[in-house]
Amino acid sequence: MAASIGVAAAVLLGLWLKVEEVRAPQELPRIVPGEPVDLGRVELTPLSLSLVPPGQEGEPARLLMRARLLNLTGESQIAVFGFPPHPPELAAGGAAWPEPEVILDRDGAPLAQLHPRLAERVTLVWQVPPDWRPGPVSLTFHRQIFKLKDNLYGKSSWLLFQPAARMSVVPEGAP
Amino acid sequence: MIRGGSIAIVLAGAALLGAMMQIAPDYNSTVQPFRSHVAAGGTGEARSFRARFAGARLADRIAFSRFGTEFVHDTDGVFLIAEIEVEATIVSQRIDASWQGASGRRYALSRRAQDIPRGLDSHWFQPGLTGRAIAVFELPPDEVAGGELVVNNSFTAVFDSALHLAPPEPAGGSQSIILFEP
Numbered sequence: 001m002a003a004s005i006g007v008a009a010a011v012l013l014g015l016w017l018k019v020e021e022v023r024a025p026q027e028l029p030r031i032v033p034g035e036p037v038d039l040g041r042v043e044l045t046p047l048s049l050s051l052v053p054p055g056q057e058g059e060p061a062r063l064l065m066r067a068r069l070l071n072l073t074g075e076s077q078i079a080v081f082g083f084p085p086h087p088p089e090l091a092a093g094g095a096a097w098p099e100p101e102v103i104l105d106r107d108g109a110p111l112a113q114l115h116p117r118l119a120e121r122v123t124l125v126w127q128v129p130p131d132w133r134p135g136p137v138s139l140t141f142h143r144q145i146f147k148l149k150d151n152l153y154g155k156s157s158w159l160l161f162q163p164a165a166r167m168s169v170v171p172e173g174a175p
Numbered sequence: 176m177i178r179g180g181s182i183a184i185v186l187a188g189a190a191l192l193g194a195m196m197q198i199a200p201d202y203n204s205t206v207q208p209f210r211s212h213v214a215a216g217g218t219g220e221a222r223s224f225r226a227r228f229a230g231a232r233l234a235d236r237i238a239f240s241r242f243g244t245e246f247v248h249d250t251d252g253v254f255l256i257a258e259i260e261v262e263a264t265i266v267s268q269r270i271d272a273s274w275q276g277a278s279g280r281r282y283a284l285s286r287r288a289q290d291i292p293r294g295l296d297s298h299w300f301q302p303g304l305t306g307r308a309i310a311v312f313e314l315p316p317d318e319v320a321g322g323e324l325v326v327n328n329s330f331t332a333v334f335d336s337a338l339h340l341a342p343p344e345p346a347g348g349s350q351s352i353i354l355f356e357p
Contacts, residue, residue: 074279074280074281075280075281076273112286113283113285113287115252115314116280116282117252117280117315120251153202154201155201155203
């Protein structure tokens, strides 16, 4: 009887420790520009955030984040920010903005693929909502969890996303 | 005494299960294509096609024209341009290729070279006709030597053939630019 209770307690404790290990942290680590963050498939290093006024009348202003991306996996990635895509989430005044466009700087074209060991400079482009007043913005970075052996087939899988870091910054060029 | 015997049986069962879990091949190593390794210059025979790695060149930049627009792409690594001869043996089909670098990392066809003339990604191979196509990879220079070209059916390679073709010697060093002409 005592042995059974002991075994059950050990199993429950082991399970609880495992859950604690993978639980998302309550308080996200704060990062600053220049500090890399691991997003699962890629390492992203935000370099700068700047506000660019509209090129022509009627166009929205744009918020540009220049960043460095490095593929951390062993194969070329087309889903750089995971699947479904979880690019950095920008929020201002508590409201999240639509997803940014990701531009490969060397081509000036959308980033289609990232190869292992070849870091690339990219620009993430958000269209500024018309009612936004320039001020500090918050960026939340999400990491996709990789499991070498999943619970269904024991195959390697990319699973859930969880917040990995947050960055609060005032865009350059904001009045 | 009886209790001791039961505990021993349970422990032996647990040990047996643990041993089976350790030695059973996992999903990733079981669900794989059937690989054939082909020496440099040789022709590999897959289930539905045969292929030969005909030539390799290296370039710092590539240039091509697409829909009337000129493109020039550069890279922090190097472009590896592989020429492949393929003949389908059963039905008309397309072929996919990747480069397995010296470190074991897999480099897919460069999407920055999509739609180049005679590009592998848009080429159909016909039974009885040997076609020649170009595969472009973008990779660090130290992944070239010791790497191999992996060629397989373009839809799914799982439980199908995959040819691992050893590369011929690249012709000369890295060229500053290679222009793809129709």
